[in-house]
Amino acid sequence: MNSERSRLIGIAYRMLGSYSDAEDAASEALLRWYRLTDAERDEIDVPRAWLTRVVGRICLDLLGSARVRREHYVGQWLPEPVRALATGDDGTSDPADRVALHESVGLALLVVLDSLSPAERVAFVLHDAFAVPFDDIANVLGRTPAACRQLASAARRRVHDDRRGPSAPDTHDRVVRAFVAAAAGGDLDALVALLAPDITLVSDGGGRVSAARNPVRGANRVARFVLGITVKSTDL
Known part of the structure; x- marks a missing residue:
């Protein structure tokens, strides 16, 4: 079941934007599977599909409660980036779990997904990312397949409209290196030159950093x- 747990974490992470919550959701889905009797499991034709519906x-449910929690969150809330996905080293997570989180699950996409309603996000992730049929998604959301198709379509339009195309890798690396050098060197003019005039910065320290x-x-x-935060971090 290790590979199945990894797949469930991948589904849940795209929906929740939190790796720890995704692990909990995957574990809960598997726990419900193991709680079934042998007779109940025998009645399930496709265990993989059953687990997908359960984790969905x-x-x-978690998305609904998360919105309530974020109303009382101090400052701006951002999805939790998976450091292990970028570096391949977190010292704790199972490597198989990290494989389930494809490189395309970037922070920018998670921010866009977080703007969707819970039902839109579930429909979009299950159908577009994991090719779950709308008939199965209907069982998750308690709606008709046609309604689920509309939810996924609306989410797809939002994602398409809000996402910008990725820059070329060499351009991205060059700008990042220049940004880091300017920040480390305290070069205000160089930093301003690298930023779009209408840039908006949203930061979330999670209560741990500035x-x-x-x-x-x-x-x-x-x-x-x-x-300012670069100076503070170097003074610690």
């Missing part, structure tokens, strides 16, 4: 904020 329902409680707008203000 768990995530749907972050702005409200969005920071404008190249000059963002650059000054970056320099």
